[in-house]
Amino acid sequence: MIYEVSYIAIFFFVIFVGLVLGLSFYFARKTSSASSYYAAGGQIHWAVNGIAFAGDYLSAASFLGICGMIATVGFDGFLYSIGFLAGWIVALFLIAEPLKRLGKYTFTDALNSTFKSRAITLTAAISTLIVSIFYLIPQMVGAGDLVTPLLGFPHWVGVVLVGAVVIFIVASAGMTSTTYVQFIKGALLLVLSIILTFYILKNGFTLSPDHQGKAYHKYINLTPQMADSSVVAVEGWQVLAQQQVKGKDFVKLEKDGVERWFHLAKKEGNFVLKEALSISDGSNGEKLYNGEPKEKANFFQVGHMSKIIVDGKEVEKTGPVGPFEFLSTIKSSEIVRFSEVKFSDEGKKVSLFIQNPTSGESFMLPGLKYKIGKGASFWSRLDFISLMLALFLGTAALPHILIRYYTVKSQRDARKSTILAIAAIGVFYILTLYMGLGAAINGVQDVESSNMAAPLLAKGFGVVLFSIISAVAFATILGTVAGLIIASSGAIAHDLMDNYFKVDLSDGKKVKAGKIAAFGVGIFAIALGIAFKGMNVSFLVGWAFSIAASANLPAILFLLFWKRTTASGISASIVVGIVSSLLIILTSPTMWDRYGLDPATAFHKLDNPAIISFPLAVLTAYIVSLMTKKDRVEKVIG
Incomplete structure (x- = not known):
């Protein structure tokens, strides 16, 4: 699309970015230990953590991607909202309290709390990195899409800008500043979505909508x-x-x-x-x-x-x-x-x-994107089921979400945080239906990027509303990317360097290693955000959920609920989950199109791998655990 730069939008953008950087400077003075850097010292109030949960989870995929997908394919886009919210039920009833009890800084800590296995340490850390990177891609794509109408810069400038700001946030203050950034943007996003929905209903319907005057x-x-x-x-x-x-x-x-x-x-x-x-x-x-x-x-x-x-x-x-x-x-x-x-x-x-x-x-019915009714094929139905499975199971296995449980004081606080998060996220996802439909009927969509539906809808109601919502959307991306980079830096510095390679790191050096890792992951995320320009961010996040559901969730469930589980079973299931899901994604019709090839010639017709990769990982954990009795003996003795 062709955009005109708004100086009001630039003003609000500078205000929000300044607020975020100010928080980072403030908390940087209080961040000296590994505990404070990776888990905010476990001192975050459960209510703050609950809204921060929502702020972390309501990423570019939720605000930009889902609204854009609803605007272009109707109810099929809202299915992402349903799947994202349903996944929290798994997190609440199965994961929240046990994970708080078992973990310390990272997802790997919890998974390896019983076995102390180097194989689990290596595979879980790699899984954390892969899931985080796949989740980072849509956030960076969304950042680039936002900056074009907001500041008038090309897409790649937006990606570099958000990368630079987030690297600074994480490298300076770690989880504490990240938590408060997520808390503020989660609360603001919810309030502004309610305001935008009010404008949509007040505006009603017209065959000749006006926008931008x-x-x-x-x-x-x-x-x-x-x-x-x-x-x-x-x-x-x-x-x-x-x-x-x-x-x-x-x-x-x-x-x-x-x-x-x-x-x-x-x-x-x-x-x-x-x-x-x-x-x-x-x-x-x-x-x-x-x-x-x-x-x-x-x-x-x-x-x-x-x-x-x-x-x-x-x-x-x-x-x-x-x-x-x-x-x-x-x-x-x-x-x-x-x-x-x-x-x-x-x-x-x-x-x-x-x-x-x-x-x-x-x-208003499923079928425009995911063919499950009239005109559906076996593959289209299978792909739809696979997507829903990934969204439902993936939430409880996202490393950057799971580490939030370490920022509160107790298991009870972990449960209360989750309940508050579900309430806030549920309200927001109902509002995405109205915002997406509002964009579909008000002449505000950018055909080059469905991700801009909600911000441009706000622009149709006034530049000030557009400016504030775009700035908050940018803060939304900052908060989520910060959480992802924290998870990634923890996997590199704490899991791999300290626990796997046994590099002798003092508490201070562990924090420094995490900050260096944050730089590396941030630069890599910038490159990927530029490479995947133009793709719907919700669709991309679906891949991250698929990998998390396949690689991480079977390992978590077997660890918590099957006493005969072994370290070899857990590590093998992670490897199978990662490899099978990545293979299916990289040979999918969507990636075939990305390679410049005809999607019809792809090896298979699945875009979403969970229907195959999740059962494979579960089967692997079961079979390998049965075959490795020695591990079980060591577990009992330990």
Whole structure:
């Protein structure tokens, strides 16, 4: 999209970043021991920790990714909210108190508390790093997406900026400052989401939404003269070319020296050319937006309703609506979505975003992204089940979430923190449904990045609201990335260097090693955030949940609930979980497309691996434990 820099947005951004850095300076003076650096000395109040839990968990995937996915594929996006929230039930009833009892600084501490096994130390530390890195990717992608409309910088500048700020937070004060950053942004995100939802309901529905003070762009439809299925003439336009891509016909027209693309479709039995958004390579190598250079600002935000039906009658607009009336009106109406089609025209790349009218009923039911009903295949159903399994099981196995249990004083506080987190997260995820649907109907979506749906929706209601929400969203990313880097630095300095390689580190040196590790992980995360530009952050987080569910959760459950579990069984299950999930992800249709290959030629049709990798890891833990009785004897003696 083409954005205008907002100085009000820059002001609020500087305020929030300044607040975060101020907290880091304050707590840096109090961080001297490994306990204070990695676990805030176990002195965080349970209520603060509960909101910090929510702030840590409500990452870019929750605010940016889920809202964007709901805006583009409807209820299928909300399934992420359901899965993310459901996972906390596993954390509350099975994980919270035992993990607090067993652990000290890291996830590996808890997993290896009984066995003191070098194999568990190595595999659990590697698992922590891999899960954290996969979770870091979407956070950094989201940071880059936010900075473009907020500050006017390119995507990569945003990634570098958030990386630099977070590295400073972690390297200076560790878990204490990270906790309070997460507490503040969690509370603010919840409050601002309530305010944004209020504006959505107050605004109601209209066929011609306004945003940024500008009337919504009216997409034109042209009537072509046809010869069989070919366009031969269009009044007022010159026909330049016609192409068919994946069963759809596209026509290039020229008027007043500007070349535009249209989608040839049928409406009520007649052919019509429907205006499309286009990004193409120009003759001089520059990018053209709708046939013109970027500075012409002729590239539109999208997402609107083609029909509003209230009580069986079509209307132009409604007044304010209630929360239930809002949902029922969308269900009975029609929404225009936009689908991307890529092809080559005379050797130059073209990306077209074509209008795709969708009934509100289809939009409010599963199936637009994950085919599980009509038109579903065996693979599409399996992929959907695999995603839900990963979201439900992954929460209780995310290392950066699990280490929060070490920041409170007792097991009772750990349980109370979890209950408060579930309440806050539950309210927020209900609000994501309204924010995502609000973006779908108010003409505010960026077709190049679904991640910008919620901030741009706020911008439609006012620059100040956009500025505050964007700044809080940026703080959301800062808090989550800080938690991930803390988990990663603990895995490197505490688990690998201190416990596995037996490097003799004093308390102070352990903190210094953690800070150096934070620099390394932060720089690596910056590189990955730039490489994965443009992908929906919720989708990317689904991968992190899949790896966590496969590599970590079987090990945790076997350790806690099966007395015959052995160290070899735990370490083997972690390895199998990591390897199988990574193999499936790296050979998935989505990654095939990322490699520049045809997704249809991928080795399999699964994007989400948990349906295969989780059972494999469980089976491995069971079989290997049965085969390694010696480990069990050592466990009993120890």
